[in-house]
Amino acid sequence: MTFRQFASGLTASFGLAWVAVVIVPFFQMRSVQPVAFDEIADGKEGIYHPKRTGRVANGAQVYAANGCYLCHSQLIRPTYAGNDLGRADWAGLKADEARGDTRRESNVFDYHGEKFAQIGVNRLGPDLSNLGRRVEAIYAKEAAVSPRTWLLTHLYDPRLDPKRPTSKCPSHRFLFKERAILGQAPSDPLPIPASAGSVMVATPEAESLVDYLLSLKRDDTVPASMNPAPVKATAPKAAAPQG
Ligand code: HEC
Structure with a gap:
C-alpha cells in the first residue's frame, strides 16, 4: 500500500463518518423553523410551541455530568427504524386518563432548553424521553409516594424499590447527605434508611436532576406534519346490507 492510498483511505473512513454525523445534521437542523398546525390535519391552527417546565438546564448538566446518557437514551425512533412506539409507555402513555393515547416519535423541538440533545450512547436501561x-x-402511584420522592429514592438506591431488587441502575449516594436531626424531626423525610437521629437529605444537584427528570414529558401534541407515526386507521363502518 502506498502512502497516498493509506492517506486517502484514512481521510475517506473518518471524513465520511464526520460528514454523516456532524456536517449533514448541522445543515439539516441549524435553521429549524417553527412548524404550524394544519387546520385540516390537526383540527386547529397556530404555531407549535414545545411545552417543557422545570429547571431543565441545571438538571441537564447534572444528568450529563453523571453519565446517565451512557445507559439511557432519550430518543423515540421513527417507526421505520425501530419499535419504540410499541414499548410500554416509552413514547408517551398508551392510555392517558385525560388525553388517551399520547405516544409519538421524538423531534428536534423535544430538546428545547438543553445545551445538548442527550439522545444517549447506549440503551442499557429504558428510554427516558x-x-x-x-x-x-x-x-x-404504585409506591404511594410523590413523584419527586420516588425519583430521589431511585437515585439514592434503585434496589430499595421492592419491584426492582436486582436493578442494574447505579446508586448515586454521593448526591445525598446524612444530617443529624436538630430539634423537630422533618414531617416528611425521604424513605431512605439513615442512622438513628439522622435523616438523608438531597443535595441541590439531586433536586435539580429530579426537576429535569420530571420535565421529561415529550408527548405533547405536535402538528401532523412532524409526526409521521401511523395513526390508527379507523375503518368506516360498513353499511348494513339492505333487504
Ligand atoms: C450502568 C448503566 C446505567 C447508568 C449509568 C444509569 N442507569 Fe438508570 N437504569 C439502568 C438500568 C439497566 C435500568 C433498568 C432497571 C431499573 O428499572 O431499575 C435503569 C433504570 C432507571 C430508571 C427507571 C426507569 C423506568 O422507567 O423504569 C430511572 C429513572 C433511571 N434509571 C435514571 C437514571 C439516572 C438519572 C442516571 C444518571 C444519574 C442513570 N439512571 C444512570 C442503567 C443505568
Whole structure:
C-alpha cells in the first residue's frame, strides 16, 4: 500500500463518518423553523410551541455530568427504524386518563432548553424521553409516594424499590447527605434508611436532576406534519346490507 492510498483511505473512513454525523445534521437542523398546525390535519391552527417546565438546564448538566446518557437514551425512533412506539409507555402513555393515547416519535423541538440533545450512547436501561410522565402516572402511584420522592429514592438506591431488587441502575449516594436531626424531626423525610437521629437529605444537584427528570414529558401534541407515526386507521363502518 502506498502512502497516498493509506492517506486517502484514512481521510475517506473518518471524513465520511464526520460528514454523516456532524456536517449533514448541522445543515439539516441549524435553521429549524417553527412548524404550524394544519387546520385540516390537526383540527386547529397556530404555531407549535414545545411545552417543557422545570429547571431543565441545571438538571441537564447534572444528568450529563453523571453519565446517565451512557445507559439511557432519550430518543423515540421513527417507526421505520425501530419499535419504540410499541414499548410500554416509552413514547408517551398508551392510555392517558385525560388525553388517551399520547405516544409519538421524538423531534428536534423535544430538546428545547438543553445545551445538548442527550439522545444517549447506549440503551442499557429504558428510554427516558417520557420518564416524567411514567413516574407521575405509574411508579409514584404504585409506591404511594410523590413523584419527586420516588425519583430521589431511585437515585439514592434503585434496589430499595421492592419491584426492582436486582436493578442494574447505579446508586448515586454521593448526591445525598446524612444530617443529624436538630430539634423537630422533618414531617416528611425521604424513605431512605439513615442512622438513628439522622435523616438523608438531597443535595441541590439531586433536586435539580429530579426537576429535569420530571420535565421529561415529550408527548405533547405536535402538528401532523412532524409526526409521521401511523395513526390508527379507523375503518368506516360498513353499511348494513339492505333487504
Ligand atoms: C450502568 C448503566 C446505567 C447508568 C449509568 C444509569 N442507569 Fe438508570 N437504569 C439502568 C438500568 C439497566 C435500568 C433498568 C432497571 C431499573 O428499572 O431499575 C435503569 C433504570 C432507571 C430508571 C427507571 C426507569 C423506568 O422507567 O423504569 C430511572 C429513572 C433511571 N434509571 C435514571 C437514571 C439516572 C438519572 C442516571 C444518571 C444519574 C442513570 N439512571 C444512570 C442503567 C443505568
